[in-house]
Amino acid sequence: MATSTDARTGLARYGHEFKTFLSETWLGYALILPAVLLMGVIIIYPTFRGIQLAFFEASLLNPGQMTFVGLENFAEMLSDATFKSALWHTVLLTAVAVTLQYLLGLALALVLKEKVPGASVFRSLSMITWVLPVIVMVIIFRFMLQSGFGPVNIVMAKLGLETAAWFGRPGVAFPLVVLMHVWRNVPFYAIALMAAMKSIPETQYEAARLDGAGPLERFRYITLPQISYVSMIMIVLHVIFTFNNFDIVFLSTGGGPLGNTEVMATYIYKTAFQQYALGYGASMGVVMLLIMMAFTVVYVKLEARD
Amino acid sequence: MATETQSTATDRTFAQRLDAWLDEDMSIRRAMAVYAIIGVFMLFLLLPVAYMILATFTSAEFLYSPRLIPALSDLTLANYQAILSTGLFQQYFVNSMVIATATTLLTLTVGTLAGYSLSRFEYPGRQGILFTFLGTQMLPLVLILIPFFLLMFSLNLVDSYVGIIIAHSVGGIPLGTWLLKGYFDDIPESLDEAAKMDGCNHLDILARIIVPLSLPGIAVAGFYTFILSWNDFLLVSILSQTAATRTLPFGLQLFQSQNTVAWELLLTAATVTMVPVVLLFALVQRWVVEGLASGGMKGA
Secondary structure, eight states: OHHHHHHHHHHHHHHHHHHHHHHHHHHHHHHHHHHHHHHIIIIIHHHHHHHHHTTEEEETTEEEEEEEOTTHHHHHHHTOHHHHHHHHHHHHHHHHHHHHHHHHHHHHHHHHTSOOTTHHHHHHHHTHHHHSOHHHHHHHHHHHTOTTTOHHHHHHHHTTOOOOOGGGOHHHHHHHHHHHHHHHHHHHHHHHHHHHHHTSOHHHHHHHHHTTOOHHHHIIIIIHHHTHHHHHHHHHHHHHHHHHOOHHHHHHTTTOSTTTTOOHHHHHHHHHHTSOBHHHHHHHHHHHHHHHHHHHHHHHHHHHHO | OHHHHHHHHHHSOHHHHHHHHHHSOSOHHHHHHHHHHHHHHHHHHHHHHHHHHHHHTBOHHHHTTTOSSOOGGGBOSHHHHHHHTOHHHHHHHHHHHHHHHHHHHHHHHHHHHHHHHHHHOOOTTHHHHHHHHHHGGGSOHHHHHHHHHHHHHHTTOTTSHHHHHHHHHHHHHHHHHHHHHHHHHTSOHHHHHHHHHTTOOHHHHIIIIIHHHTHHHHHHHHHHHHHHHHHOOHHHHHHOOSTTTOOHHHHHHHHHTSSSOOHHHHHHHHHHHHHHHHHHHHHHHHHHHHHHHTTTTSOO
């Protein structure tokens, strides 16, 4: 008798818990539904359509008319010199820009974490380059480097050096694009790395100091390992960001002069929206996606092993 | 004696000497070195911006002369008068403001609900959703752009505020949701339990406990979304086809690609374009810096 009542309350309790579980689950799904719907319709669905498009030939002028061509678009890339140089520029830009950003960001982080008066003001001020719209940054750089009375040319002329339309120079335009990437993002690295450094307990440094470790050793064995997670996040984020970036190149050089700064994003944009070759553009987009996925997986695996 | 000290000094390797110097406590010399390095960085980062702002207050005669420093007589407010009274510029400014504000509100609403769901509810697929959201950040926008444009076209959302607002919001939702989830996770669940005892349901808890306690996080997420929308060029260049929906970055691009550039006006328009985001940053900068330290970078 007593056991059966126990069983019933037990069952009732489970029933109640099951009901709250259901209602909670239902509410959990309901709360996330708007985000999932928006992401699904506006991002996920177009992504799959984009991947599908890579195997078709289609024109922007008549996008309903699609012809299946299998891997033809991918084969076309192998003989497309512009594609190859755009891919090379993208990889080079990403490697050089992210390396410089990280090193300069690390240096800035090290001085900004020093307890000197005014450091917090500099912390905030430095972030301004990162907040600016890309178009404003581009206008600033183009103004500084313009062919006529640009400040850079005025200084060069005063020093008796050569003046030029710098953005139109084949050997100079690409470094300028790198410079803009670096200029824009160094502060973001610096603030993130500085925050990570500040969260390292001071006692660890004290202990190392007592053991006779100098500042360089302390940096190598205490600071570096403990900012490695934030470093990884910053590097992965910026590799993806730089690799996919469109507007810095498009707005400043448009890919020129003579294709010297053409990157994947601008080449795809032109292929799809100016030459109307949707399928070919999409197939190059798929290549970009694959490279980024491979990079992220390998990098995160390597980092996890350390 | 003197030569002996010198020789021992050179015997020390460069690394040892650097070490000894770095090991000094905060001395005047060290502080000066720190300031010098900060100074170099600030020159590199801020001088171009400062020079642009200075140039907006000067006349065209100065900008088209081989001089670097304006004289007092070169200073003028004429550029601002010209830019601010231009009808198209006003239109672009209003468009930008409406779109960025609406994007921020939409993203924060959707992101708060989603972040709350991810932070406080257990259900199958929760992790998957979060990773999918973050994974979308890896997608090359140019790949999505083509089908995205066709989709917006078929939904009749090309060249409308609504289309641009939705597009920008979708860009902001993954990061916004992730940031907000991080902030919500920091609020102890015992507070939820206590509120439940007092008869609050989940939505009460969200509105009365979670949101008020994570205002800094909401401010940071809102700021990120606002600048994402305000600064966007690519999506607007695809979706906007007339001046009625054109935003400032697109307008500036059209302005700067004209054959003859009126630098004094272009720089002034660029400066006015950056003012709202810089002001907004000044308001939330403390939380942005803190957020990078805690909520934002802790990982999912």
